[in-house]
Structure formats: C-alpha cells, structure tokens
Amino acid sequence: MNAAQSPAPSSNAARLGPNDHRSVGGQLDLFSFHDEAPGMVFWHPRGFALFRRLEAAARQLLEAQGYAEIRTPQVMRVPVWEASGHWRHFRSGMMELGLDKVPAALKPVSCPGHLMVAGRRPPSHRELPLRLAEFGVVHRNEASGSLQGLLRLRQFTQDDGHILCADDEQAREEVARFCAALPAFYGAFGFEGLDVALSTRPREHAGSLEQWARAEGILAGALEDLGWDYAVQVGEGAFYGPKIEFALRDRNGRAWQCGTIQMDLVMPERFGQVYVDASGERRPLLMLHRALYGSLERFMGLLLEHYGPALPPWLAPVQLRVLPVGEGQLAYAREVLERLVTRGTRAELDEDGSLSKRLARAHVDGVPFQLIAGAKELAAGELSCRSASGQRRATAGEIIEGLVADCASPKFEAQRRDLATTGAGANLRP
Ligand SMILES: [Zn+2]
Numbered sequence: 001m002n003a004a005q006s007p008a009p010s011s012n013a014a015r016l017g018p019n020d021h022r023s024v025g026g027q028l029d030l031f032s033f034h035d036e037a038p039g040m041v042f043w044h045p046r047g048f049a050l051f052r053r054l055e056a057a058a059r060q061l062l063e064a065q066g067y068a069e070i071r072t073p074q075v076m077r078v079p080v081w082e083a084s085g086h087w088r089h090f091r092s093g094m095m096e097l098g099l100d101k102v103p104a105a106l107k108p109v110s111c112p113g114h115l116m117v118a119g120r121r122p123p124s125h126r127e128l129p130l131r132l133a134e135f136g137v138v139h140r141n142e143a144s145g146s147l148q149g150l151l152r153l154r155q156f157t158q159d160d161g162h163i164l165c166a167d168d169e170q171a172r173e174e175v176a177r178f179c180a181a182l183p184a185f186y187g188a189f190g191f192e193g194l195d196v197a198l199s200t201r202p203r204e205h206a207g208s209l210e211q212w213a214r215a216e217g218i219l220a221g222a223l224e225d226l227g228w229d230y231a232v233q234v235g236e237g238a239f240y241g242p243k244i245e246f247a248l249r250d251r252n253g254r255a256w257q258c259g260t261i262q263m264d265l266v267m268p269e270r271f272g273q274v275y276v277d278a279s280g281e282r283r284p285l286l287m288l289h290r291a292l293y294g295s296l297e298r299f300m301g302l303l304l305e306h307y308g309p310a311l312p313p314w315l316a317p318v319q320l321r322v323l324p325v326g327e328g329q330l331a332y333a334r335e336v337l338e339r340l341v342t343r344g345t346r347a348e349l350d351e352d353g354s355l356s357k358r359l360a361r362a363h364v365d366g367v368p369f370q371l372i373a374g375a376k377e378l379a380a381g382e383l384s385c386r387s388a389s390g391q392r393r394a395t396a397g398e399i400i401e402g403l404v405a406d407c408a409s410p411k412f413e414a415q416r417r418d419l420a421t422t423g424a425g426a427n428l429r430p
Pocket of ligand 1: 109110111161162289290
C-alpha cells in the first residue's frame with residue numbers, strides 16, 4: 001500500500017497522553033533511540049520479545065485465514081518503483097542507493113515484491129483467492145522534525161498482505177472476511193470499539209470513473225454484508241483506489257487508525273497480473289492490500305500510551321513475580337517459580353528487600369500478578385495471588401492453573417462462514 005505511515009500520527013503529535021510511550025518504554029527497558037540512527041528503533045530484549053508477541057498474534061490469524069507468508073528484498077532497482085507509481089508519487093519519501101551502480105531504493109512498501117512472487121506464473125482460477133503476507137521492514141525518509149518515538153519512524157515493520165481475486169464477488173467476500181475477524185483481534189488487546197470508514201475517490205486519481213464505482217461498490221457491499229455502520233470519507237481514498245479504514249480509541253479518547261483494506265486499481269495492470277480461467281483464458285486479477293496493525297512499532301506505541309506499564313497479562317514482559325515473605329519460604333518459592341516457568345509463563349523470583357518494597361517494584365515494572373509465599377501459605381501448600389482485581393488465596397496447584405490460563409496468548413478463529421450469502425454480520429458488529 002502507498003499510504004503514508006498509516007495513519008498520519010500528526011494529530012497525536014501535539015497531545016501525547018499521560019503515558020508518553022517513550023518514557024514507559026524506558027521504564028520497562030523495552031527500546032531506545034540513538035543519534036546514530038535517527039527514526040529507527042534499538043530493541044532491547046524485553047521490547048523485542050513484546051514485538052514478537054505482536055507479530056505472533058498477527059501470524060496466528062494469518063495462518064487461520066489461509067495466508068502464505070513470504071519475504072521479499074529490501075532493495076529493488078528503480079524500474080520496479082516506476083511501475084508501482086512510487087517513483088512518481090512518493091520519491092521524496094524513499095531512500096535511494098545504487099545496486100551494482102544501477103539506481104535502486106530501499107522499499108517503502110512490500111506490494112511490488114508480492115506481485116513479482118504472485119506473477120512468477122499466472123495462477124489458475126482454482127488457486128484464487130491467493131493470499132500472501134509479509135512482515136515487511138520498510139524505510140521512509142520522513143523529515144527529522146516529524147519523527148516521534150514509535151509513532152513516526154524512518155524504519156518500521158508493516159504487516160502487509162495482499163489478496164488476489166478472480167472477480168468482484170470473490171473480492172467482496174474476502175473484504176468481509178478480513179473485516180469480520182477484526183473485532184476479536186483488537187478485542188484481544190483490550191480495544192472494544194471500532195470506528196469504520198470508507199474512503200472514496202480523491203480529486204487526483206488513477207483509473208476511470210467506472211473502475212472507481214466498481215471498486216467502491218465492492219468495499220461498501222462487504223460492509224453491508226456484515227451489517228456494519230460506517231462513515232464515508234469523501235475524497236479520502238488513495239490515488240490508486242478506495243479503502244476501508246479502522247480506528248481504535250485509546251483511553252484518552254484519541255482515535256488511532258490501524259487496520260485497513262484497500263482495493264487497488266493500478267498495480268495489477270502495471271505488473272501485468274493475470275490468472276487462467278476455467279476455459280484457459282488469461283484474465284485480469286483484482287488486488288486487495290490489507291493490514292491489521294499498519295505498523296507494528298506504532299501499534300506498540302498505542303498500547304503503551306493506552307496502558308502505561310500495566311499491559312494485559314499475555315503481553316506483559318514479566319507476567320508473574322513470586323515473593324517469598326522470608327528466608328524460610330525461599331525453597332517453596334523456587335519450587336513454585338519452576339512450575340510456572342515450566343508451564344510457559346514469564347515468571348521471576350524477587351527476594352530483594354522488604355515485601356512492601358517488592359510489591360511496589362512489581363507495580364512500577366507492570367507485573368500483573370504477584371504471588372506471595374509466607375509461612376501460612378507454605379504450611380497449607382497455598383499461595384496468595386495479588387493482581388489489579390484484588391487478592392485471593394488458594395492451593396498452589398489451583399493458583400498456578402488459573403494463572404497459566406490468564407497469561408496465555410489468545411487464539412484467533414478463522415472466519416470460514418460465507419458472510420456474503422448468510423448475512424451473518426449482526427453479532428459481529430464492532
Ligand atoms: Zn500493499
């Protein structure tokens with residue numbers, strides 16, 4: 001997709017919330033920035049582990065939905081960017097360099113690479129829709145004054161994906177299917193509301209009016225199949241096609257556009273994308289671009305601004321801390337820790353300082369669960385568990401089972417129902 005670092009975070013620039021993600025990132029030791037690489041992130045171990053959890057969540061949904069993951073080159077020669085339209089419309093945002101003394105540029109998007117993979121031979125109608133995805137590291141030459149932590153970077157990771165379809169009906173079904181999975185996906189991060197908008201033909205655009213009416217009809221039709229309400233942003237589409245945009249609201253009421261699905265009227269033709277139909281004829285393909293996060297880095301910025309250090313348990317860098325009250329419970333605490341780590345949770349032991357100091361430290365470090373092992377707990381084979389929802393005491397086995405479930409990553413289901421024909425959107429309304 002060609003969209004600027006979607007979405008333009010300029011509206012956030014002047015009014016960062018009480019949790020500036022940069023200071024929360026420092027507090028949790030997640031990442032840093034250095035003058036040696038302006039606008040690019042140095043990930044620390046805990047931050048990169050969190051980054052990979054975001055990646056894993058999206059990858060799990062991609063796999064459930066039948067995408068194949070690929071990887072395409074970081075640098076490509078200029079004719080590719082001429083064909084994609086980036087050289088004409090986006091050159092100032094691209095980082096140029098030579099490749100064998102031939103002009104080339106770092107990729108600002110992954111789309112052309114995907115079309116080169118998809119077009120290595122024309123797919124058969126039986127292989128459609130063809131779904132390709134990439135966690136593409138992209139570079140954009142943003143002005144130094146506009147850089148803003150994770151929210152606007154020169155190097156970031158786009159969860160880019162493309163769906164190649166045979167006809168309008170297939171495209172409409174794919175759009176509905178992509179949208180239908182979004183409430184559960186964002187819900188796993190604690191975001192309940194979803195603002196949906198359809199952005200239509202801008203004044204300056206490629207393609208004919210007929211093509212635009214058809215593409216806008218496909219996107220609007222999918223939203224109608226789902227029974228979703230949506231706003232229309234007249235003239236806000238990309239020059240190459242209309243798009244549906246999804247915005248989340250953080251706890252300060254700010255809207256963050258994250259997900260998007262776009263219909264591309266330009267690139268399939270420029271890259272000569274065709275498929276072979278049932279009678280052996282070559283026919284043009286339809287192309288959709290889609291993303292859940294937009295930028296993984298920016299989405300992490302949103303999470304940190306929304307939650308501060310107190311991330312949901314499945315995302316928290318440290319999920320549990322075991323706190324023995326005294327020396328006498330140290331062996332018991334170590335045994336509990338081992339059981340928790342063996343069960344796949346991110347648990348630590350903290351025996352340094354008074355219990356109240358350790359509880360305060362767990363709060364600052366955003367650790368959602370603290371397990372207190374005192375003399376009474378040890379004698380009864382129990383644990384006291386403290387969290388934002390209060391304190392409870394139960395047998396060690398019971399507490400551990402409950403925490404393993406509370407700390408597990410969500411599982412996303414594929415939306416295999418035929419939404420276009422059943423109209424089963426009512427209960428999926430965002
Ligand atoms: Zn794309």
